[in-house]
Amino acid sequence: MITLFIDLDMGTLQRISSTFLHLLETNVSISATIASDGISSMSQNVIRIATRKSPLAMWQAEFVKAELEKAHEGLVVELLPMSTKGDVILDTPLAKVGGKGLFVKELEVAMLEDKADIAVHSMKDVPVDFPEGLGLQVICEREDPRDAFVSNTYKTISELPHGAVVGTSSLRRQCQIRAARPDLEIRDLRGNVGTRLAKLDSGNYDAIILAAAGLKRLKLEQRIASFISAEESLPANGQGAVGIECRTTDERVKALLAPLEHIETRYRVIAERAMNTRLEGGCQVPIGAYAEIVGETLTLRGLVGNPDGSHVIEGTTSGQKTDAEALGIALAEELLAKGAKEILDAVYAK
Numbered sequence: 402m403i404t405l406f407i408d409l410d411m412g413t414l415q416r417i418s419s420t421f422l423h424l425l426e427t428n429v430s431i432s433a434t435i436a437s438d439g440i441s442s443m444s445q446n447v448i449r450i451a452t453r454k455s456p457l458a459m460w461q462a463e464f465v466k467a468e469l470e471k472a473h474e475g476l477v478v479e480l481l482p483m484s485t486k487g488d489v490i491l492d493t494p495l496a497k498v499g500g501k502g503l504f505v506k507e508l509e510v511a512m513l514e515d516k517a518d519i520a521v522h523s524m525k526d527v528p529v530d531f532p533e534g535l536g537l538q539v540i541c542e543r544e545d546p547r548d549a550f551v552s553n554t555y556k557t558i559s560e561l562p563h564g565a566v567v568g569t570s571s572l573r574r575q576c577q578i579r580a581a582r583p584d585l586e587i588r589d590l591r592g593n594v595g596t597r598l599a600k601l602d603s604g605n606y607d608a609i610i611l612a613a614a615g616l617k618r619l620k621l622e623q624r625i626a627s628f629i630s631a632e633e634s635l636p637a638n639g640q641g642a643v644g645i646e647c648r649t650t651d652e653r654v655k656a657l658l659a660p661l662e663h664i665e666t667r668y669r670v671i672a673e674r675a676m677n678t679r680l681e682g683g684c685q686v687p688i689g690a691y692a693e694i695v696g697e698t699l700t701l702r703g704l705v706g707n708p709d710g711s712h713v714i715e716g717t718t719s720g721q722k723t724d725a726e727a728l729g730i731a732l733a734e735e736l737l738a739k740g741a742k743e744i745l746d747a748v749y750a751k
């Protein structure tokens with residue numbers, strides 16, 4: 402149930418009615434409470450979050466809502482749950498659906514049309530470019546960035562018997578698993594986290610690979626048989642980090658978001674995304690990028706491979722954390738010089 406406190410100024414009423422229309426379209430049940438003691442300038446004290454409806458997206462939006470309310474007493478944070486194209490096209494492997502920002506476009510339209518103020522994203526799903534007028538304002542503290550091995554029978558990848566079936570639709574995960582274990586059979590696995598676990602439980606796979614962050618956030622950590630180290634499976638750029646997008650001109654919202662920024666996570670994610678950008682990688686590519694910071698030094702590892710794991714190119718670079726973007730670009734260039742472009746071109750040609 403969503404409770405809306407409505408004051409009587411015209412702008413707010415207009416905004417609320419557009420929120421209603423949207424929610425009606427998306428079949429969310431509504432119950433509205435009209436506060437009779439409407440506080441004037443209430444609209445100054447509201448932030449509307451556009452979010453996907455998947456349990457993980459809702460968790461992330463609720464997390465940002467809680468953080469914002471903690472940081473600003475009296476702030477009212479509303480959630481506007483929406484469907485995106487990525488949620489609707491469920492049966493085709495994402496690598497085939499193509500198109501950038503499958504999970505973010507509708508949220509961005511809502512912000513541009515002033516139906517919402519911010520959108521909360523998993524950084525690994527956020528495209529490189531933002532539409533005119535929108536930008537990534539804040540990167541929150543990173544959760545566990547690792548991939549997780551999930552199985553009801555086996556503890557680790559190395560325990561899997563010859564020819565075992567592993568579920569993942571990520572070309573990055575597929576590449577690294579097959580590089581270590583060419584005998585394994587990889588099958589596509591789509592849907593939100595709960596759907597993927599249900600498919601494992603129904604016996605279609607011996608094991609599946611998911612992001613540890615998603616499982617932890619949904620209190621499904623007990624489903625993790627083992628964590629896969631970054632050495633075994635280099636995470637995707639931004640994995641485990643939540644980012645917040647808003648209108649670039651909205652100074653009120655930008656000021657409210659500022660306390661949620663986690664600068665160390667930002668440096669790490671900037672380096673990882675810069676590498677991806679220089680490689681011209683979209684979000685469905687066999688690319689791993691993972692940065693860590695010790696003291697002032699950022700170390701970035703990168704990997705490009707073909708999905709069957711027969712070719713893997715890796716590199717590492719270190720430098721000042723404040724040079725995060727330059728480090729990402731330099732590592733991408735090193736990988737390109739080692740043949741990454743040929744691998745990526747072959748993947749995109751398929």
Ligand SMILES: NCc1[nH]cc(CCC(=O)O)c1CC(=O)O
Pocket residue numbers: 523524525526610611612613614615639640641642643
């Ligand atoms: N591609 C979907 C997606 N986007 C973010 C996460 C997990 C949480 C995160 O990385 O922040 C997942 C699920 C998964 O890969 O298992």
